[in-house]
Amino acid sequence: MSTAPARIGRQLAFDELDTPLRDTTFVVVDLETTGGSPTADAITEIGAVKIRGGEVIGELATLVDPGRSIPPLIVEITGITTAMVLGAPRIERVLPSFLEFAAGAVLVAHNAQFDTGFLRAAAKQCNVEWPAFKVLCTVQLARRVLTRDEAPSVRLSALASLFAATTQPTHRALDDARATVDVLHALFERVGNQGVHSFSELVDYLPAVSSGQRAKRSLAAGLPRTPGVYLFRGPSNEALYIGTAVNLQRRVRNYFTGSETRGRMKEMVALAERVDHVECAHALEAGVRELRLLVAHTPPYNRRSKFPKRAWWASLTDEPFPRFSLTRKATPNALGPFGSRTDAADVAATIAEYCGIRTCTDRIGASGVHGKNCPPAAVGGCPASSIQPLQTAEEYAEAAAKAVALIAGTDDAPLHRIRARIERLSDAELFESAARVRDRAAAVVLALRKLQRLVAVASITELVAARPAIEGGWELIVVRSGRLASAGIAARGVAPMPVVAALTAAAETVVPDQSPLRGAMAEEVGLIARWLDSPGVRIVAASEGYREPAAGAGSWLGWAELARDAVRAESAGAAYLRLA
Template sequence: MEYAVQGTLDELGTPLDQITFVVFDLETTGVSAAEHAITEIGAVKVRGGEILGEFATLVDPGSPIPPFISVLTGITDSMVVAAPKIEAVLPSFLEFTRGTTLVAHNAGFDVGFVKAACAAHGHPPPDHPVVDTVVLARRLLTRDEAPNCKLATLARLFSGTEPRHRALADARATVDVLHALLERAGSFGVHTLEELRGFTRAPTPEQRRKRHLADAVPAAPGVYVFEDHRGDPLYVGKSVDLRTRVRSYFTASETRPRIREMVGLAERVRPIVCATPLEAEVRELRLIGAAKPRYNRRSRFPERAVWLKLTVEPFPRLSVVREVRDDGAAYLGPFGGSRAAEDARVALHETFPLRQCAERITARARRPACALFGIGRCGAPCEGRQSAEEYGELAEAARRAMELDASAVFAAMETRMTRLSLDQRYEEAAADRDRLAAYVRVAARMQRLRALTALPQLVAAAPAADGAWEVHVVRHGRLVSAGVMARGVHPTPFVEALVATAETVVPGPGPLPAALAEETECVLRWLEGPGVRLVQVEGTWSLPVHGAGRLRARIDHAYRGIDSHRPREGRPER
């Protein structure tokens, strides 16, 4: 005989209307808890929809607040000069939160700063339960309701308080967002804190129902394609173990709202087994570019790449184009967008006084010169003041700067930035820095790619498991064959067979004659990996001695400090 047993209150969980939440927000001098400091704390204590108290204070960070942080938050050095330091504020804040559940929007950021402050001043780290309204919103809201889960977006839906990057105001807005999300969670049967925390981690019913889609997927490297009922690709991915990766989409570890939505639409998973992980990576890029699955965000539109072109005409000019033609012109790219291409063009114009007009000019044509001639930025070939030979020397120097030697542009822009800085024209100097960076980064990338794409054929091998070797054949930067040579197999016939069965490549024009930049970069990363051996190389594989690659490190070093202090819009989110 079986007897019904009534569960204990602990087993039932704590009802949400009996939970005391402390919803808090921090303002800081940057995004790294290890390197930056808190400038403001705001917190609201609520239970059962009723506000029990508030906590708010400015905090002296002990160092100057970066100007862009002051612009973002409105908190200046003069405002915090008389504020208490964090070691004086922290005990009061910890007492305010004692015995409560912490809530924050993007909680990892705020809790991380609190833990860092506790560690620095001898307090035990907080062990409160934590609810993240970002994670909860991703679980409960559709893209039609909220295009993203930033606090400002959710506040427009659920709150009358507008977030303005001040701690208490943002905490109050988060309270309204929390209550709205808890109300919606109730319709999913979430009524206790334990159910709430489990709800954000649990797989959706659709994920559980679709687990069988992974049953026929092999445990091998390759590409997987989620398809809908019509066979159209929804999402393309790659993995060194297809079965393990595909199974993860049907578990609680997959929390991305877009991907959970995709799983609900999927009717089958098509595996494509590949010989090597590199082949899988390349095939993934090609499939995404060809099929453009709507749930993939990366590399869906490689054809939208932008190039900077030095035209072929009596008086060449720099033009931003979207197509590389077999016309003998010099090309620099690909750029991610027109803005970066325009920045690089300005950097070249600052160095070489090429004409900037779009009209076609011939040796016999005559028209009045524009204002650029008056300020020394153009030699006025349109007015006959500069011969085709004189102008041709400038154009050849610009071509060399695009393809081989970046030193002239770097020196000219560096001199200009120094002059602007001495005149305290810092914003103009920063703009020139960004233009120089756009030029150097893309020139370094193109020269690195071109070194490989110039080779008619390259065969390389890398050690694999159990003494085997991964062997790849690359033609003009395109992966054309891949195979795994088992231990003890004679390499010569294996390589000859792999080369004989490889894809034939007819190179096109430009720096990328046979493959997209992303594919050639994948091949380069593999070639630079540990243990790779070159088997055959047709042609010369080299970089220009005065190329942009030697300047790239200086550019990246200059930006490293800037990027680490730059706040992400609307708070950093995953």
């Protein structure tokens, strides 16, 4: 009979671990075992001491029947004999009691990898889910705090002597756990003098960092523990780096600890003179403000700081015989944004082929004719070419209208034509050609869906929405023409509608333009769209409906995903063949 894993206790949340060390509950544990392998050996004794604020608030100690004889060497070391454990409870009875005793605390052990390894193996044996304990190793902490001159050895007996522990280790679980408590408190006194006062600070402290990097911890001292944007400033007040955080103080503090390993960031921290910040209501507002500040400052240590300027658009030219032109600026009926010019060119070429848009760069006047010297499309010429009869501007306008309708999502006939061609090629067993057309079609679908999704948000003059906040209450946003105009929080127990009214009254005035996203940055609209798609979002008010076009690319997404899966499978197969 199988049993579902039991869930034991509630673990500390990340914010709770930022509380002072004196208010954090620790359970110091020590084990005695039949040997050194968690898989081959078993626990013979558990001793644990629960402490908070320097006070002992509970102890647990018990022998454990390992279900086997104890080797003579272990008996000599611990004094625990096979006869002593014969009447003791088995680990199946002991482990749940220990997990209940330790629930919600930080586990501490001397050489924690050894002790937690045996406890995890026991949990697996008992079919009990091992909680995601935060673990602190006093061996690792001692090596970080003490010099080798002061402590040549970090064995528990050596540290207990160094700190004059009230209990000396005896290789019995409870005695060793009590000795570890005294060592832990002595180590806490040392790190407290270096500005480490919470468990999260202690975790950051453990890896070694340069004295210069650690000396700048004071730059984070005055920051609030709220969501927002932070700006590292250099010697000339220039913005070096901009980022977002759900807890500004904790995030910025990490840059001055061993958790920051990126060489560029260490270089940036060395140059930083101060850290400015902008408090935000929630993560969406922080993300939007970060984007705007990146555009305004283009800080040198942000890799994506110039992203909005790198976007490409495929726009239909304003002439009697329009064609696609690749530009940095979006115009009405443009398709984009694309991260690279090559991607924009490939998608534009596919749409041109199936809508009949010319691909030559000649300028043709209204009185001219199109196709005069063009070879037929069948031999690689322009898809808009026609030898007999020649196209007039009025006739050619139908092709441009097809492209505009495809981009707007009012007619997906070109996508049906692409799929029909793929099927014809497959029926003719021209599978490689079919795959190439399939890949091009998938790229078109994904580009169209991206734009149409963003346009659905940007086309609404004013949209007010709410999302449940993690801590209770509601996150609120006011979006005008694709831009975040106002953001706030209605805390738990606060009526949200008066807050909505205040946010709407104080929201920014937005003047849209004629571009597809009405002047909003694509990345900003994308952040808003993802927020609106998240679970629990409610539309409070909207000047227009929030919707995507009925004949848009959204209905083709499933097909495009299948095509991408096929590409991945083919790539994996090719890689396998290369390896073989």
